[in-house]
Amino acid sequence: MDTRPTLLVIAHGSRDPRHAATVSALCARVRALRPGLRVEVGYLDFNAPRVPRVLERLSAEGVRDVVALPLLLTRAFHAKSDIPAVLREAAARLPLLTIRQAEVLGPSSLLTAALERRLAEAGLRPGDRRSTGVVLASAGSSDPEAGAVLAEIAREWWHTAGWCAVRPAFASASLPRTADAVRALRAEGVRRVAVAPYVIAPGFLPDRIAAGAREARADLLAPVLGPAPELARLLVRRYDGAVLAPARGDLTALSA
């Protein structure tokens, strides 16, 4: 029997059916990277099964150890408040289960590599970098830490990839919006403006980013990250990090 903790991927959920289809495709890639590892998905909202139902089922089946991995790019509301509350509540009802929450996916060079893969798919050539300004369009959060982290990711990516500029934009909760960031780059004289959605799956907020890119006539709109191979590798990396965490004395277990 496989004694490794079960991987529970916690996805946001969406009314858009492409969201859950993308999450499933990503999990299939993770299973291919780690044959024999049990990978389950639970949703916070909109889709079934919800996280508490999955944990109940796992506990009933005799699973004792779970790594709960937020399928989120940023440590903000969902990662800091929402998921810990859901896990605490479930852990209190399921005393045989040990649940560890893994780190969120970002920031990571694997994510910028996935963004570059998507920009190339949208037609951007490596030689275009110096003349291209990129709008890094994320979901947005009212958590100021998220905004600061996104600004740092934009700075770092600009620095390492050699873009003419990288500017953050947000689909909700904070400003600027995608269309305003595209216009600002144009006003600064940037020749080619590309929009890179820093979101995982198609859905409501990605559609808003795409509408903003069209409205401001961006030259290029990349697809969402989706089941990129870099993302699958990053999930495995965060899972491994959580499995190793207690050995470092960095106990994140929610129930003993």
Ligand SMILES: C[C@@]1(CC(=O)O)c2cc3[nH]c(cc4nc(cc5[nH]c(cc(n2)[C@H]1CCC(=O)O)[C@@](C)(CC(=O)O)[C@@H]5CCC(=O)O)C(CC(=O)O)=C4CCC(=O)O)c(CCC(=O)O)c3CC(=O)O
């Ligand atoms: C807390 C809040 C902002 C705040 O106020 O701080 C916030 C935060 C975050 N959402 C994130 C992600 C996604 N959000 C959606 C969808 C919706 N999100 C909405 C609201 C809110 N989202 C605010 C709560 C307001 C309230 O509930 O009172 C909805 C209801 C309405 C709306 O936006 O108007 C709309 C449903 C639309 C519908 O009805 O169908 C999808 C799915 C999709 O787009 O379809 C994804 C996955 C995208 C992907 O695939 O990556 C992340 C990024 C996490 C990460 O990866 O880092 C954060 C950041 C964080 O965690 O803080």
Ligand SMILES: [Co+2]
């Ligand atoms: Co949201």
